[in-house]
Amino acid sequence: MVHRRPTIAIPVIDGMTLFEIGMPLEALGYDWDPEHGPLYDVVLCGDLRGVRTHTGVRLSPERPLSAIAESDTVLVPAVPPGRSVGSGLVRELRRAANRGARIVALCSGAFALAEAGLLDGRRAATHWRHAPLLQRMYPEIDVDARAIYVEDDGVFTSAGSAAGLDLCLHLIRRDHGVRAANATARYLVIASHRDGDQAQYVRAEPLEESATWLDDLRGWLLENLRLPVTLAELGRAAHLSPRTLARRFELDVGTTPMRWVASERIAVAKELLEATTLTVDRISSEVGFGSPVTFRTAFTQEVGISPGRYRSRFAAGLGVPAG
Numbered sequence: 001m002v003h004r005r006p007t008i009a010i011p012v013i014d015g016m017t018l019f020e021i022g023m024p025l026e027a028l029g030y031d032w033d034p035e036h037g038p039l040y041d042v043v044l045c046g047d048l049r050g051v052r053t054h055t056g057v058r059l060s061p062e063r064p065l066s067a068i069a070e071s072d073t074v075l076v077p078a079v080p081p082g083r084s085v086g087s088g089l090v091r092e093l094r095r096a097a098n099r100g101a102r103i104v105a106l107c108s109g110a111f112a113l114a115e116a117g118l119l120d121g122r123r124a125a126t127h128w129r130h131a132p133l134l135q136r137m138y139p140e141i142d143v144d145a146r147a148i149y150v151e152d153d154g155v156f157t158s159a160g161s162a163a164g165l166d167l168c169l170h171l172i173r174r175d176h177g178v179r180a181a182n183a184t185a186r187y188l189v190i191a192s193h194r195d196g197d198q199a200q201y202v203r204a205e206p207l208e209e210s211a212t213w214l215d216d217l218r219g220w221l222l223e224n225l226r227l228p229v230t231l232a233e234l235g236r237a238a239h240l241s242p243r244t245l246a247r248r249f250e251l252d253v254g255t256t257p258m259r260w261v262a263s264e265r266i267a268v269a270k271e272l273l274e275a276t277t278l279t280v281d282r283i284s285s286e287v288g289f290g291s292p293v294t295f296r297t298a299f300t301q302e303v304g305i306s307p308g309r310y311r312s313r314f315a316a317g318l319g320v321p322a323g
Contacts, residue, residue: 006040007041007071007073008040008075009042010042010043011046011065011068011089012077013085014051015054016054018057018059020106023106024075024164027169027188029042039172043063043067044062044063046061046064048064065088065089065092068092068096068101069096072101072102074101075106076093076105076112076113077106078160081108081134085115094116102154103154106164107126107160109157110134113157119141119155119157120141122142122153123150124143124155125143125145125159126158127159127160127161128146128159128160131143132145148166148167149163156170156171169190176314179274214252217238225286229288231257231258265287268286269286269307272287273310273311274315280307280308283307284296
């Protein structure tokens with residue numbers, strides 16, 4: 001049986017940044033796996049006479065702007081912040097949202113969603129540099145200047161540049177599972193998973209030394225994943241005091257040590273749900289959650305769906321109950 005690939009429409013207008021347009025095209029639309037084809041059908045929509053990007057390069061959209069309302073997902077790249085994106089894009093964004101399309105914005109693309117009223121009453125991310133302006137212009141939005149990406153009731157926004165790739169991987173994980181996201185990340189040579197609430201202000205230089213300490217700590221955690229882990233134990237494993245460890249995580253990772261532990265546990269749980277026939281209760285024990293109820297709650301909060309639904313979506317062919 002032939003399965004229809006999900007469709008993603010990228011609206012393009014004059015003044016957009018070429019990098020922010022090319023990034024989702026590569027991450028979501030590139031044929032990384034020639035045997036199975038791209039994960040999505042991605043199409044540029046806009047003025048068929050051509051669109052001029054910020055650098056002067058002209059693009060030729062494949063479909064008119066009105067076609068975005070027909071797609072499963074609408075992804076808006078960065079737009080010039082503080083300037084109107086025009087009534088045409090606003091109208092089509094509203095049409096797409098009313099039809100039930102998933103709405104995504106990268107970086108200052110959040111301004112386009114805000115102008116269309118799609119972020120009213122929602123939490124949203126954008127580049128930290130533009131966050132104060134977005135908050136002043138649209139006070140009804142809960143602007144999060146720290147998060148690298150935010151999901152709020154089917155509307156997704158991200159911080160700038162690399163955070164857009166993080167959000168693209170998040171969409172792939174939701175739609176196709178962790179293995180597909182990890183494979184895409186390997187091809188792109190980027191981290192396979194950064195939590196959306198991770199701070200934008202992570203130290204810029206990913207030095208080998210800083211990567212080594214975290215890799216070593218991850219190795220220790222995986223060896224002790226079934227056991228309850230305290231901050232003090234984590235510090236001893238890293239040869240750091242709890243206070244120094246917390247500061248190191250804030251600088252290098254942009255989150256707290258215990259949130260990182262929970263995220264690592266859930267990442268392993270995803271792999272077990274996809275690749276094994278272990279029951280959900282057994283997986284809960286294997287990854288170190290105190291009880292199946294706690295595991296299901298934590299998993300659903302981070303992933304957006306229950307472990308059982310995750311397995312039924314991504315563990316094709318295993319023949320196991322959802323659990």
